[in-house]
Structure formats: C-alpha cells, structure tokens
Amino acid sequence: xxxxxxxxxxxxxxxxxxxxxxxxxxxxxxxxxxxxxxxxxxxxxxxxxxxxxxxxxxxxxxxxxxxxxxxxxxxxxxxxxxxxxxxxxxxxxxxxxxxxxxxxxxxxxxxxxxxxxxxxxxxxxxxxxxxxxxxxxxxxxxxxxxxxxxxxxxxxxxxxxxxxxxxxxxxxxxxxxxxxxxxxxxxxxxxxxxxxxxxxxxxxxxxxxxxxxxxxxxxxxxxxxxxxxxxxxxxxxxxxxxxxxxxxxxxxxxxxxxxxxxxxxxxxxxxxxxxxxxxxxxxxxxxxxxxxxxxxxxxxxxxxxxxxxxxxxxxxxxxxxxxxxxxx
Amino acid sequence: xxxxxxxxxxxxxxxxxxxxxxxxxxxxxxxxxxxxxxxxxxxxxxxxxxxxxxxxxxxxxxxxxxxxxxxxxxxxxxxxxxxxxxxxxxxxxxxxxxxxxxxxxxxxxxxxxxxxxxxxxxxxxxxxxxxxxxxxxxxxxxxxxxxxxxxxxxxxxxxxxxxxxxxxxxxxxxxxxxxxxxxxxxxxxxxxxxxxxxxxxxxxxxxxxxxxxxxxxxxxxxxxxxxxxxxxxxxxxxxxxxxxxxxxxxxxxxxxxxxxxxxxxxxxxxxxxxxxxxxxxxxxxxxxxxxxxxxxxxxxxxxxxxxxxxxxxxxxxxxxxxxxxxxxxxxxxxxxxxxxxxxxxxxxxxxxxxxxxxxxxxxxxxxxxxxxxxxxxxxxxxxxxxxxxxxxxxxxxxxxxxxxxxxxxxxxxxxxxxxxxxxxxxxxxxxxxxxxxxxxxxxxxxxxxxxxxxxxxxxxxxxxxxxxxxxxxxxxxxxxxxxxxxxxxxxxxxxxxxxxxxxxxxxxxxxxxxxxxxxxxxxxxxxxxxxxxxxxxxxxxxxxxxxxxxxxxxxxxxxxxxxxxxxxxxxxxxxxxxxxxxxxxxxxxxxxxxxxxxxxxxxxxxxxxxxxxxxxxxxxxxxxxxxxxxxxxxxxxxxxxxxxxxxxxxxx
Numbered sequence: 011x012x013x014x015x016x017x018x019x020x021x022x023x024x025x026x027x028x029x030x031x032x033x034x035x036x037x038x039x040x041x042x043x044x045x046x047x048x049x050x051x052x053x054x055x056x057x058x059x060x061x062x063x064x065x066x067x068x069x070x071x072x073x074x075x076x077x078x079x080x081x082x083x084x085x086x087x088x089x090x091x092x093x094x095x096x097x098x099x100x101x102x103x104x105x106x107x108x109x110x111x112x113x114x115x116x117x118x119x120x121x122x123x124x125x126x127x128x129x130x131x132x133x134x135x136x137x138x139x140x141x142x143x144x145x146x147x148x149x150x151x152x153x154x155x156x157x158x159x160x161x162x163x164x165x166x167x168x169x170x171x172x173x174x175x176x177x178x179x180x181x182x183x184x185x186x187x188x189x190x191x192x193x194x195x196x197x198x199x200x201x202x203x204x205x206x207x208x209x210x211x212x213x214x215x216x217x218x219x220x221x222x223x224x225x226x227x228x229x230x231x232x233x234x235x236x237x238x239x240x241x242x243x244x245x246x247x248x249x250x251x252x253x254x255x256x257x258x259x260x261x262x263x264x265x266x267x268x269x270x271x272x273x274x275x276x277x278x279x280x281x282x283x284x285x286x287x288x289x290x291x292x293x294x295x296x297x298x299x300x301x302x303x304x305x306x307x308x309x310x311x312x313x314x315x316x317x318x319x320x321x322x323x324x325x326x327x328x329x330x331x332x333x334x335x336x337x338x
Numbered sequence: 339x340x341x342x343x344x345x346x347x348x349x350x351x352x353x354x355x356x357x358x359x360x361x362x363x364x365x366x367x368x369x370x371x372x373x374x375x376x377x378x379x380x381x382x383x384x385x386x387x388x389x390x391x392x393x394x395x396x397x398x399x400x401x402x403x404x405x406x407x408x409x410x411x412x413x414x415x416x417x418x419x420x421x422x423x424x425x426x427x428x429x430x431x432x433x434x435x436x437x438x439x440x441x442x443x444x445x446x447x448x449x450x451x452x453x454x455x456x457x458x459x460x461x462x463x464x465x466x467x468x469x470x471x472x473x474x475x476x477x478x479x480x481x482x483x484x485x486x487x488x489x490x491x492x493x494x495x496x497x498x499x500x501x502x503x504x505x506x507x508x509x510x511x512x513x514x515x516x517x518x519x520x521x522x523x524x525x526x527x528x529x530x531x532x533x534x535x536x537x538x539x540x541x542x543x544x545x546x547x548x549x550x551x552x553x554x555x556x557x558x559x560x561x562x563x564x565x566x567x568x569x570x571x572x573x574x575x576x577x578x579x580x581x582x583x584x585x586x587x588x589x590x591x592x593x594x595x596x597x598x599x600x601x602x603x604x605x606x607x608x609x610x611x612x613x614x615x616x617x618x619x620x621x622x623x624x625x626x627x628x629x630x631x632x633x634x635x636x637x638x639x640x641x642x643x644x645x646x647x648x649x650x651x652x653x654x655x656x657x658x659x660x661x662x663x664x665x666x667x668x669x670x671x672x673x674x675x676x677x678x679x680x681x682x683x684x685x686x687x688x689x690x691x692x693x694x695x696x697x698x699x700x701x702x703x704x705x706x707x708x709x710x711x712x713x714x715x716x717x718x719x720x721x722x723x724x725x726x727x728x729x730x731x732x733x734x735x736x737x738x739x740x741x742x743x744x745x746x747x748x749x750x751x752x753x754x755x756x757x758x759x760x761x762x763x764x765x766x767x768x769x770x771x772x773x774x775x776x777x778x779x780x781x782x783x784x785x786x787x788x789x790x791x792x793x794x795x796x797x798x799x800x801x802x803x804x805x806x807x808x809x810x811x812x813x814x815x816x817x818x819x820x821x822x823x824x825x826x827x828x829x830x831x832x833x834x835x836x837x838x839x840x841x842x843x844x845x846x847x848x849x850x851x852x853x854x855x856x857x858x859x860x861x862x863x864x865x866x867x868x869x870x871x872x873x874x875x876x877x878x879x880x881x882x883x884x885x886x887x888x889x890x891x892x893x894x895x896x897x898x899x900x901x902x903x904x905x906x907x908x909x910x911x912x913x914x915x916x917x918x919x920x921x922x923x924x925x926x927x928x929x930x931x932x933x934x935x936x937x938x939x940x941x942x943x944x945x946x947x948x949x950x951x952x953x954x955x956x957x958x959x960x961x962x963x964x965x966x967x968x969x970x971x972x973x974x975x976x977x978x979x980x981x982x983x984x985x986x987x988x989x990x
Binding site for chain 2: 025028029032035036037038039040041064084086088090091092093094096097098119122123125145148149152153156157160161165168169171172173175178179180181182183185186187188189190191192194215218221222224225226227228229230231232233234235236237238239240241242286287288301302305306308309311313
C-alpha cells in the first residue's frame, strides 16, 4: 500500500462518505467519440444478416456517413423477497430510430469512460444529430425495456427461489395430506369421534390453503429500479437507409453501423425495445415490432400490433398487461 | 417465434402470397390456441405453402403435439432447428414435451436438467400464442419434473412406500375391509398426484366416504413485480445540466455503483448503529446464519444469559437497514413488554408502539396497523385483537419466551400460526421442558411439515416412555440444523463479566428461633390430616417465615381469616407481629449503609417482604423504587425511569 493510504473495507462507511462527496455529480455525461468510420464493404450481406422481417420485404436505398446520439442508461435494481439481490443493468438506445444497442453497450460505455478515450476534435452541429426525445417518450421506453432486462439478469436467483418454493409446497402438501390421511383412516376404522375427525380434515384443508398463501407472500419478489447514470454518446456512424414494404405500404428505416462496436444496430422494436430476434411490420401504421409485440391475443387469437393498440385487443377488448407491471 | 434465421433469408416474397400465408397462418393459430382436434391437418397447408417460415414451423410442431403425434412433432422440430435458431429454449421445450409424449421421460427430464427447469418453464413465452398455451406447456413441464423427482426418490422412498403399503394392508385387515376397495385406492393415489391442477380450487374429500382425494398440488410461479424509483422522472428532467462534461465524476460514480453491489451479509450493517452493547463472536455468527442460511425463520435457543434478545435485535436492525422489513411484531410475556421497548429504543434506536399504549383501547385497528408493535402475547390473542392481527401482513414476527407456544392446542400457538409473516424468530432457552413434542410444535410453526405429522414424529423420533429422549438423534439433529440455533456456555467459551456470589449467614434472634420452632410444630401437626391444597398453604407459611417476621405474621393472619385457626395460631401471629426488625433485616440495613453511593438491587420473593423492606430503607433515608409483578406496564416503565435517578430498587 502506498504511504499514507488507509485500507477501507467495502462495507465500511467509506463508500457512503464517498457517495456523499460525489453528491449529484457524475450522473450524466455527454461525450463525442473520436472513433472514425471506415468504409463498409458488403453492406447487403451485413443487412441481410441483421435484418429479419417475418412479414415484409425491404430494399436497400443508400449508405452514407452520419452522426448519431446514443443514450446509455445505467440502472441499479434491488429485488427483495425473503432474500435480497442487487444488481446493475445498462442498455442503450440510438435516438435516430430507438434501436437497442445491448450487444455493444459495454463498448459504448468504455469509449466514454476509459481514461484513454479521446473526444472528437470537431463536434457535429445540432442539426446533424437526431432530435432529442421528450422525457415522456424516454420514460415509456425505459419502463418497457428495463423490466425485461432485470428479469433476465435475475433468472438464476429466481430459479433458486422457485426450487425452494417448490420444495416448500411439496413439504406442505405432504404434511397436510398426512394429517388428512390420519383422520381419514380413523374415520374408515370407525375409531374415535367421526364428527371430530371430519372437522380435523376440514381444518387441515383450510390450513393448507392458508400456508400456501403464506408461502406466496413470503416469496413475493418486489423489484425496485432506480436510475444511476446516463451517458449521451455522440458518435459517427455509417447510416444504412432501408425502404420496408408491407402490402401496399412503405416506410423508411435508418440503421447505423457503429465504429465502436463495429456492428450494425439491430432493427428497433417500437414496442418492447428488445435487441434480439426477428421483426414484424404491422399492417396499419407499419410499426416495427418483435413477434411478442405482434403476437395473437390470448383470448381471441387475433394477431395485433401492441404499438397501435397498447392497452387492449382491438377485436375482443382484452386488456394488455403493462410490461413493467408484469415484468415479462 | 422470436427466432433468428441461420441460413438463407427469404427476403423477396411477393405481397399477394404474404396475404395467402397470413390467412393460412391465422387458421393454424386458431386451431392451436383453441387446441382443436386435427390441428395438424390445419397446419399442413400452411407448412406446404411456406416450409421455411419459423412461426408456421413452430405452430406445426405444437399442432402435432396437441394432436398427440410426437413423431411428427420431432420431425418438424428438426426442420425448424436446421433452418432457424431459437431465441431462448422454445425448441427444447417442444422437444421435451414430444419425448414425454413418446414415453421417454428420462430423456425429457435430461433437457430440463441441462438447460434448467426455470428456463424450460419460461421458454413458452417465445412460442406463438404463448399466453394462451401457458397452462398446457407448464402442465407438461411439471409432469416431466415430477417424473424426475420420483426417479430420485428411488431408495428411501421405495422403502417408505413399502412400509406405508404394509401399514395400509395391516389396517385393512384390522378393519376387515374388502381387499378390492383398498387396491383401488392405492392405484388411484399416484394418478391423483400426477394430474394436479395449477392454482386449482381444492377438492374436498368429505363428501366421499369411500376414497380420499389428494390435496391439490399448487404450481406457483414466483410473483414478480417491478416499480421504478421516483427519481426516474427527475433524472430524465435534468438532461442538459451543466455538469455533463465531468468525465471523472461519471467514472467515479460508475465504479461506486459497482462497488456498492459487493456488500453482502458477511459484514453486518447494524454494528456501527448499536448503542451500549458488547457483542460476542457467537452472536455475530448467529445473526449472519439467521440472515444467510435460515432466511429469517429460526428458533434461537441459546442458553440463558447468552443474549438471545440482542441477537434478535441485531437481526431486526439488519433487516430494517437493508430495507427487507418494514412491519414488525414482537410478542412477549406481559412482564417483558416494557423491557423490550426499552432495549429496542436504547440499544438499537428502534421505536415501537406497545400494548401499554392507550391507543390499543381507544382504536385497536389503528394501533395494530402501526408498522412496529410490541405486544404481550396474552393481549394479542384476545379475540377482538386477533381478528385484526391476522389480517395484517408482517415482514418479521419475533416471539420471546417461545416455549409458551409449546402446546399446539393453545390459543397462543394458534394465533402465532395464523399470523401472515415472512420472517419468524422464536426465542426460548428451554424449547423442550417435558416432551420432544413441544419442540415439534415450535418447529412446525417455522417450517410446517419438517417432521411430518405428529404421529410420524412420535414414531420416528421419540422413545416410548421417555418423552425427552430422541430415538433417532442424528437424523433429528440434521433436520433441526435447518431451523434451530443453540449456543451453550461450554460451546461459546466466552469470558462473560465475572459474577461474585457470596452467602452471608445471619443467625436468627432468640425470639425468631422460638417462633419458627413453634411454627414448624404447628405445621407438622396440621400437615397430617391436610389435603393437597392445604399442604401447599402450609409450605407457603414456612417459606414466609423464612423471609421476615412481618411476612410470617401477615401469612398467618391470612390463614386465621380463612380457616378460623385456634388459639395457638393466633398467639404465634401476635408474637411474630411483635418482633421489631429481625436479624436479617438488620443485617441488610447494615450492608446498605456500608457504601451508600453504590446502586443496589434487591430481589425478594414475597410482596410483604418487599413492602416491609421498602419502609425500612425509607426510614434510613435512602430513596428506593419498587418493581413488582402486580404493577401495570406504564407503572413498571415509570418505576424503571425513576430507578435511574434513585439509589436502590426492590424487585419482586
């Protein structure tokens, strides 16, 4: 240890003091990366690999250099059940189209946070950048995107809890089943007071129900998500313009190839902001959504676009669960 | 349906064909979601038209499974996996179901083990029409999982089953029931277990005399709810602020956020917040174990004086600091309510409402809805309060002197059992007093079924005729390791503060000696023909005479009032009353005079002795406080507060 340094435990109050010292600083950073965009070869193949549309076709229009803005959000979550788990999730949005930059979010963060990262000498004029999103639009995106990612990160923890819950349920079933069986045997043998044994069996059933709901409460997992930091990364990109055709409609989509992650952004899902998977195009407004955002209504089976009808099924009126509430 | 193409991409598809495909697909979706018969027949036209569409392929697999044609399903699934890559494990889920339908249960279970049962459970969300078919998919996975569980239970369970069968056969013979009827019941039982409904309403067996239907098995997925902190909106609103260029601050906050995650239960957060407590290593270990290993449900059975209350307080503080508990209920004997409040406030800085508060009588609902309450268990179990209590949800319930819950037939046990609680701490130095069943009852509160039913517990763990001796110590110890912590003095080997015990012998005066001899003679005389109750009263007289002369005089006077004693008793009472401060009282006063500035505490048995000594000490000009069991809670609290400024205290 260097002279004058003092060893501090991670659980000591040093972290708390340090946090107080930082106060509100460091919550946001705006950084223009100096990474330059090389010329792209085989753009068609690149697009072909990244863009899978299940019910539409597309045409490649042009490829050109451009600037874009990524918003990288870092959230801390706290999941409390009979145990507690904390963690951090980060995800990014390209403001040109809302595409999720999950596959390269680590690289984008490093490009701004690393000590060796250099800032672009000339920054683009505001008119060269995509327009800023309103706070309301951002909030909607975050409340849909974050729960899915938290759930995915918590899957091992939830698996463990699920195993314990299953074991506890099994134990309860065996115990109360045993109690009922004892009383039932006595009834069969006509041993003891029949009315009393019946009451016992009823009580065991009631108690079983109560204990099951007790367990449900015990394992109830409440997740609180709070924002930690936001990085606004301005970066040069190679912009690929596509024309998407669905039936008689056509819409444009711009996808960016980023030199930091060295990959093409996935097509956006305008409903859930997920990065993975293929996309579907809705008939009415030509929204781009993941298959989950265009899945059949569980009640009537009609496939419909969740961006066009976010609240309920247009055919049967079944209410749609909010992603944040259901966590799925 | 959320799948990625791994080979050729069918990008250029004419629009009119897309319409046709959509119609075929909609028909297929309808067949699959409604689980209509001949779903596979409906799938084939769509599949022939578009053999490489991921959605149609998966729907066809599902249609084949719904039709009970696993061979077809596996063939289409193979075609799907050659062309497409599943996003999660939806292909594995369908494969597992197909294998299970073919009767290859071990292979199906192997998939669950390889990718994780939870993953298999949740894979259905990537299937077309996932939510409508969740019960169907879950039902199959559950069956596969149960099959796997049954395989695991081969050795011991088989023996148990054989034993149960033998018992059933024996009882069958005893009851002289027709053999066929019993055979039917045995055959029916595993079937009932297999077809357990998810979240189904319970079936009652009471109507059917001939057979007992199994209790419903529940499949509960962990309830998962998400909420965003209030700071989300403000963090979105501050965009564009001036400190957006401070990279160093951003980097430091980034590291701080990650370092903050490394805190676990190994380091207790409550330690710096404790006031005036010297903690011992075994207490810290106990608290860590309760938090990590026991997940807040445990019987703390440390020997007397090792600090169970401190351990419970630390667990409580830890949960509060970590935001894992908000609503807390402490149940204690009535005499300890004030002491608990005092200790929680002074040592842990946790304020509690108590059952001494007038609000309990004025507005019970409001009282019990408070987040932190200490109550006497006697008060809580009263019908009017219990009714409110069982509707509350508590994060943590602590029961002090939990041996009062040793009997499952008592209102105490039933009330604690009925509480909605997440964490439960039972505190008792003597969990077993008369029988191991008492321990069974306590542990059943913590983990119902850990020792099966009481009958099975008696059979497996108790020795006939020796209710406190375990027949299967090792097995019992193994099971109790999950629910009980017991530290003993020999185990912890802690240097506790030294205790100096000295016996001061005091000889009675001549008159005291003469009175006592006469009393023993009279007691011996009366004892010969006395009933049990009378004998107890006589023993009490001797005990009173061993305390002070005035206590003896009071006790004899009460006997004379109730029994119209003869002249000898009356004369003895007068002699005792005439004795001025006795030898013991004089010796005590002498002792108190020696170092008047030192605080002293006297414990006495008889209330009369307490009052007599209080008068005596007051006469000596020394302030004192009395504390006795007959006082109300607020009176006790006032006495304790006053004792802090006084010099001496008497405690009954």
